[in-house]
Amino acid sequence: MQPAPPSDWRPSAPLDTLQQRARLLQKLRAFFIDRGVLEVETPQLSAAATTDPQLHSLSTQYIGPGAHRGQALYLHTSPEFPMKRLLAAGSGPIFQLCKVFRDGEAGRLHNPEFTLLEWYRPDYDHRQLMTEVAELVTHVLENRVPLGATEWLTYEDAFLRHTGLNPLTASGAQWATCARQHGIAAAGLDPDAWDGWRDLLLTHLIEPHLGLGRLTFLYDYPASQAALARLRPDKPAVAERFELYLHGVELANGFHELGDAGEQRRRFDADLARRKTLGLAWTPPDERLLAALDHGLPACAGVALGVDRLVMLALGAQRLAEVMAFSIERA
């Protein structure tokens, strides 16, 4: 007897959802074209990779002209580095809609391959960029999701309000006590891994309160989570980084971009040292990005927005798979 043919050839999203998704993508593009922002495409395969210890790059092997012994190439986790090289080369404001890849991430709100909208605004700081993010998201969700007045919340205030702890000064023991008091039984967290505890409380206690019926911007992240953001000149304990939440879902991450090549190199080195401590593979830092920063990155702010999540919220879906043609299980 022939085995029954698999039924998972079918899309994970209904076709009318894919039609609506296409319209939302058109709306995103039109927003930037109307504002004179240039659409660009940068390589998904790169000789360099992110050094961020919390991001895991997928890699592949290129064999062919110029690489007869084979060359490791990494699928980008975001198009940030080449887009900054374009900015340094004088591109002016740019945006990109592309697939990015992150190993190890799958679930209701994660797919190892997903669509990112990333854009950069020369002469903007993170506050001006937050305003534009709000305009874009409000425009896209118009007549779909009613939104109240936007909420602006510092990372510190969010923790004080929902956990009672100051995230910039709390001790390891305080983190653990707070988690226990809120009924969170967490295994395997190092008492000194402050950012691990912050992420635990953020995901379990704070995120569910963010963006309920309105956009919530969380900003002024701890300097240890600056990633590629500048530190605040008047308060170097925090970085000029923000995140956007809607309905408890993290939608976008943005920075007032770090332009200092020396500081960027130090952060790469610190990331690589941390990767080593965690037993993660070494990844090649982007020397071409450093050279571009050395040449001069115009003062700018940039942000990356998860398009699948935005479409999911726009259509009232509960899982990313409901708005993707084929989620990873069917890829």
Next chain:
Amino acid sequence: MATYSTNEFKPGLKVMLDNDPGSIIENEFVKPGKGQAFNRVKIRNLRSGRVIERTFKSGDSIEAADVIDTEMQYLYSDGEFFHFMNPESFEQIPADAKAVGDTVKWLKEEVTCLVTLWNGVPLSVEPQHTVALKIVETDPGVRGDTSGGGGKPAKLETGAVVRVPLFIQNGEVIKVNTRTGEYVSRAKE
């Protein structure tokens, strides 16, 4: 010691937690874009039945529980233990009253049950969804009444009491839904 990584978590996976065997009910992957990934898990403790929540750092591993569900035939009770037999290997295993629990009221010799074994020892015993049992005590039936309305209590051969329609007679064999404890139909002999 067998272990499972968080990447293997899925509903139904049997794991050890606080020295007790558990079964994963729900597994959610959460991760701030630039932060630590976690698996938020709901696990049923297979000894107490309680559901607990636990969060693991993604990539960590936990001990696997040697828990298997196996169909076994109920043989007899010796007053202390209930004895079951694996119909293929003929191996016999005693289950205590705690493992049998409420299932005792559906246990009839030679019926097949789903026995959950932890390290070879019965943790729980589930009856089949419907069982056929003989009525040993009920009020005389009203022969003409097949409406099924009303009903009356009937004691079954295993001691369970269920409500049956008025037309059902003492000595008849009926099918009962073991999940709800409700009468389903007359059993066809």
